Amino acid sequence: xxxxxxxxxxxxxxxxxxxxxxxxxxxxxxxxxxxxxxxxxxxxxxxxxxxxxxxxxxxxxxxxxxxxxxxxxxxxxxxxxxxxxxxxxxxxxxxxxxxxxxxxxxxxxxxxxxxxxxxxxxxxxxxxxxxxxxxxxx
Numbered sequence: 001x002x003x004x005x006x007x008x009x010x011x012x013x014x015x016x017x018x019x020x021x022x023x024x025x026x027x028x029x030x031x032x033x034x035x036x037x038x039x040x041x042x043x044x045x046x047x048x049x050x051x052x053x054x055x056x057x058x059x060x061x062x063x064x065x066x067x068x069x070x071x072x073x074x075x076x077x078x079x080x081x082x083x084x085x086x087x088x089x090x091x092x093x094x095x096x097x098x099x100x101x102x103x104x105x106x107x108x109x110x111x112x113x114x115x116x117x118x119x120x121x122x123x124x125x126x127x128x129x130x131x132x133x134x135x136x137x138x
Contacts, residue, residue: 012121019031020093046059050094053089054094082131
């Protein structure tokens with residue numbers, strides 16, 4: 001199976017999280033997507049947030065690492081979820097081909113949409129995993 005790295009980003013304000021409605025799967029998720037060749041996880045997170053929401057963010061910390069086997073696609077997917085702080089912009093979908101809308105949703109709605117985060121959004125925010133980009137060795 002081919003390994004695929006995917007990033008998601010949790011952006012929080014006043015007990016709400018930015019969520020996007022995906023056209024392909026007709027579901028809600030955190031903004032995110034596949035890491036492109038040559039990108040760090042953090043760079044991918046910032047790019048995906050901008051493409052899907054129009055927001056500029058600063059990544060603060062890694063919250064979770066999950067994985068799944070997608071047998072139909074032949075992928076072993078690693079999901080990296082980051083917490084980020086909004087630095088600029090207003091919600092405005094840039095990638096209208098893949099994203100129907102981007103909205104601030106309350107944590108209860110977010111938790112129902114993403115049951116794979118045991119303990120929910122609040123617990124994710126309280127806990128974190130160290131993440132460090134170590135550069136390129138030549």
